[in-house]
Amino acid sequence: MPFIIDQKLCVGCGSCIGNCLNRAIIRRGNQVLITDMCCDCGICKHYCGMDAISMGPTKAELNNIKLDKALKEKLALTRDIVAMKFADKVPEGVVEEDGLNFWCHICGDIFQGQGSPLYFTAKNSTCGGSLALGLGARSIDRDSFNAMVEITTGQGGYFASQDLFTKGRSLFPQFPKVYGGLILGSLAQMKMPDMVLFPLNGKQMCMLSTAYAFDTGEVMTGNAGAGTCLGMVTIPFLENKPVFSCGDNGGRLHMQLRDEEILVCIPYRLVSGIVKNLDKTVFAHE
Numbered sequence: 001m002p003f004i005i006d007q008k009l010c011v012g013c014g015s016c017i018g019n020c021l022n023r024a025i026i027r028r029g030n031q032v033l034i035t036d037m038c039c040d041c042g043i044c045k046h047y048c049g050m051d052a053i054s055m056g057p058t059k060a061e062l063n064n065i066k067l068d069k070a071l072k073e074k075l076a077l078t079r080d081i082v083a084m085k086f087a088d089k090v091p092e093g094v095v096e097e098d099g100l101n102f103w104c105h106i107c108g109d110i111f112q113g114q115g116s117p118l119y120f121t122a123k124n125s126t127c128g129g130s131l132a133l134g135l136g137a138r139s140i141d142r143d144s145f146n147a148m149v150e151i152t153t154g155q156g157g158y159f160a161s162q163d164l165f166t167k168g169r170s171l172f173p174q175f176p177k178v179y180g181g182l183i184l185g186s187l188a189q190m191k192m193p194d195m196v197l198f199p200l201n202g203k204q205m206c207m208l209s210t211a212y213a214f215d216t217g218e219v220m221t222g223n224a225g226a227g228t229c230l231g232m233v234t235i236p237f238l239e240n241k242p243v244f245s246c247g248d249n250g251g252r253l254h255m256q257l258r259d260e261e262i263l264v265c266i267p268y269r270l271v272s273g274i275v276k277n278l279d280k281t282v283f284a285h286e
């Protein structure tokens with residue numbers, strides 16, 4: 001537990017609990033405690049009028065090479081892990097995508113080991129996924145737009161009508177702004193990403209969600225029937241909650257997912273705690 005509470009100073013007011021984005025502060029009996037879900041952000045310290053919160057002897061693990069290795073080993077993952085980070089301009093040393101591509105296709109390449117970070121923007125997006133990713137829409141002419149609507153709705157599409165497509169999209173949180181781009185790369189090659197994304201099977205998902213629930217008491221929720229990008233990115237980024245999804249047909253094809261695989265996306269700041277907790281749950285006895 002990176003940050004700690006001095007029990008002699010704490011009066012149990014709970015002000016810190018509601019202000020921890022990671023849900024890392026809990027009540028246990030008469031005590032308020034910080035769990036291993038703490039990511040060292042230090043926010044809670046500013047809400048404690050008793051000055052009872054301070055940095056503890058250990059730190060959250062923010063070394064992505066170590067986190068990547070630990071996640072793969074503890075969950076027996078067979079693919080690489082995608083890390084994503086929003087940025088309004090291309091960071092130094094990151095390659096800018098120069099052609100048209102699909103977000104899901106880039107993720108699929110990273111799962112297969114092609115993990116050098118690249119900068120993806122709306123102008124690179126072949127489909128309307130850039131809108132779902134908070135990057136805005138690529139300008140296309142009316143005929144191309146109509147053709148896209150025809151492919152995605154009606155007989156043989158994803159929704160019976162464009163209205164239903166819009167309704168499905170409205171069930172997800174809305175980005176407060178349009179971001180310049182999204183950096184996509186393997187976790188081991190990225191610094192301080194916003195989210196991590198990877199495929200896993202039912203048993204691995206059970207292990208992961210148990211590790212998350214262990215210290216938070218919260219369940220991971222999933223969605224099915226929405227676009228892969230929409231279902232995977234909005235909730236982790238905007239609500240700081242992990243989410244799982246089966247993705248959509250096109251996304252599954254581009255990501256080269258096996259039939260038994262689903263996807264999980266986790267806010268980066270929760271990963272260190274989940275990795276620690278993977279050693280504590282019922283699965284640690286196996």
Ligand code: SF4
Pocket residue numbers: 003019020021022023024025034037038039040041042043044045
């Ligand atoms: S995650 Fe941040 S707010 Fe939560 S306990 Fe740790 S330092 Fe405090």
Ligand code: SF4
Pocket residue numbers: 005009010011012013014015016017032047048049050051052053
């Ligand atoms: S804000 Fe301070 S005094 Fe109040 S419960 Fe948290 S640690 Fe204790």
